[in-house]
Amino acid sequence: MLDRKPDKPVVLIVDDTPTNIHVLAEALRAHYRVQVAGSGLLAFDVIARQGPPDLILLDVMMPGMDGYELCRRLKQDPGTQGVPVIFITAKSDTQDEERGLNLGAADYVTKPFHLPIVLARIRNHIQFKRQSDLLESLAWLDGLTNIPNRRRFDEDLETEWKRAQRTAKSLALVMFDIDYFKPYNDQHGHGAGDACLRQVANALRNGVSRPSDLLARYGGEEFVALLPDTDPKGARIIAERLRGQVESLRIPHGYSDASPWVTISVGVACSAPQPDTTATSLLETADRQLYAAKSAGRNRICCSA
Numbered sequence: 185m186l187d188r189k190p191d192k193p194v195v196l197i198v199d200d201t202p203t204n205i206h207v208l209a210e211a212l213r214a215h216y217r218v219q220v221a222g223s224g225l226l227a228f229d230v231i232a233r234q235g236p237p238d239l240i241l242l243d244v245m246m247p248g249m250d251g252y253e254l255c256r257r258l259k260q261d262p263g264t265q266g267v268p269v270i271f272i273t274a275k276s277d278t279q280d281e282e283r284g285l286n287l288g289a290a291d292y293v294t295k296p297f298h299l300p301i302v303l304a305r306i307r308n309h310i311q312f313k314r315q316s317d318l319l320e321s322l323a324w325l326d327g328l329t330n331i332p333n334r335r336r337f338d339e340d341l342e343t344e345w346k347r348a349q350r351t352a353k354s355l356a357l358v359m360f361d362i363d364y365f366k367p368y369n370d371q372h373g374h375g376a377g378d379a380c381l382r383q384v385a386n387a388l389r390n391g392v393s394r395p396s397d398l399l400a401r402y403g404g405e406e407f408v409a410l411l412p413d414t415d416p417k418g419a420r421i422i423a424e425r426l427r428g429q430v431e432s433l434r435i436p437h438g439y440s441d442a443s444p445w446v447t448i449s450v451g452v453a454c455s456a457p458q459p460d461t462t463a464t465s466l467l468e469t470a471d472r473q474l475y476a477a478k479s480a481g482r483n484r485i486c487c488s489a
């Protein structure tokens with residue numbers, strides 16, 4: 185996902201020779217926030233404390249862990265594998281360059297280097313990285329409502345389910361469905377239908393507020409909320425609040441048997457995962473509760489516990 189980065193991109197220089205660090209740092213300071221590390225181990229230290237930088241300039245020959253080894257480790261760690269690495273080195277053999285690029289480095293610059301070219305390469309690689317981060321983040325968002333999509337939900341459900349299994353804490357899953365949405369779409373038109381979906385998504389998003397909570401569009405007029413560390417009582421309170429928030433939008437709905445306004449039906453499932461159960465069972469339970477809420481007259485919540 186996209187991390188919130190300060191406006192100036194961050195470049196980490198890793199080199200065991202202070203003069204090299206000094207020359208590069210001076211040249212970069214106008215456009216970048218510069219971090220420095222005198223060895224591979226110190227580089228991990230900086231990353232652990234400050235988070236991954238936008239780009240790493242990496243010397244090859246260093247005592248202890250050399251640049252190749254550091255690069256290999258960075259590319260194995262999911263937290264840093266996307267960070268572009270540019271080797272800057274006096275090792276000018278083509279085999280050395282080949283080795284560096286095969287380790288996943290974005291670029292390889294040999295000394296003595298021409299500073300404006302190094303700066304241009306840094307700029308280009310950071311731009312590529314930002315573009316690919318943006319595309320990556322868009323791939324997890326629903327285009328209409330701008331909230332996380334089904335793909336993101338499926339991933340998070342698996343992750344949270346495993347976490348709940350480890351911690352033996354309760355995981356709540358809430359499913360929402362807009363009541364009589366098909367007649368709404370048919371009668372008010374698809375433009376109004378889209379606007380309605382956006383408004384409902386916004387209301388739900390505002391009501392799901394803890395950082396660990398996830399609200400996603402499940403498909404069509406269905407939404408889901410994943411609430412880690414939430415017991416049935418807590419889940420019921422949140423579900424009821426969200427139902428109320430959608431109703432209080434007062435979106436006129438002339439074709440609903442449940443209300444003059446757009447409303448939602450809500451199914452709530454809650455479970456402390458057992459070793460032999462799966463995330464799918466939680467989803468199925470929530471879906472059954474949603475069906476029960478609809479059968480009971482809509483604009484209401486049904487809970488499994």
Ligand SMILES: [Mg+2]
Nearest residue numbers: 200243245246
């Ligand atoms: Mg060196």
